Amino acid sequence: MNRRQRLTSAAAAVAVTAGLGFAAAPTAWSHGYIGGSSSQLIARAAMPGNTGLGAVQYEPQSIEGPKGFPAQGPADGTLASGGNTRFSELDQQSSTRWVKNQVTTDQVKVSWNYTAFHATTKWEYYITKQGWNQNAPLSRSSLELIETVPGNGAAPVQGVQHTLDIPADRTGYHVIYAVWVVDNTSNAFYNAIDVNIQ
Template structure:
């Protein structure tokens, strides 16, 4: 074998080893979404009947973006995707675009379906304000905080519920925006939940 053949064989061997290494590497960690077995609500990304979801239909647990909402985090108009361009279909907003969860009580339980546990700072839940524009991109100015659940860096518990109280002046179509703030990274997970409140 001449020198050129030896180099070619070595390059081929490295390429094969690299490909095998990539094949054996674990997939990107998955994380969680609203829609656990104890949840009365399901996030937009996982809601049965929603179509045209793109890549997020295969990984509704991966809507991750910079934390610090509302001062930081995803830009207005990209809140539903968490600012993640792979999931930009979620940012489409109109009164008829998404299947709605039906809410008949002023209190509702939500639970996350965790596919990987992360040390948690807190969860925050927002809801759209009265008179919000249902046919415009979702913005932080259209949301108000209704619940904070502090967690002090512990790992979340699968099936744990958070009880939300829907303000008395909300009826019809609204969006609940859920933020799971990870304690030991710079990111959070963002979930948009479409509801019709009776």
């Protein structure tokens, strides 16, 4: 085999290996999380200053679980991780565990940082109720729906903002729970967002 044939064979081997790598590990570069460049808020998994995050610090875009929330989806106590045991550190809950986004108005604008543009049924946003227990695992009974944004089966657009109205009776520490419902799979993406409402 001459030098040119060896180089061609080596290049082909690299191309095949790279192709197999992409096919075998799509979750490392897909999906999305709250914290796009036009977002006022950043999700717990991507918030600067949060420590002890485990594997999710490398892939905050991958908090994926069964859709159908609140009737189905992740179990109470595993909402922040989307029921994904690889990201169970996110389910730790106390008044002091997480860095908070500071909110000073009755409206906030959020956007997702998408790394794959899945066809979308809708986005839903919940917030913890007045008087919720900050030191108990996050549960459905502690949340109420504040916004639904239809997706109409279309792919999302990077940078598009959703406006959330913060209920007037909320002050101090609360959690906003974001759900991105994918249209053509059985899953959704889940994000917990810690806020301090002033």
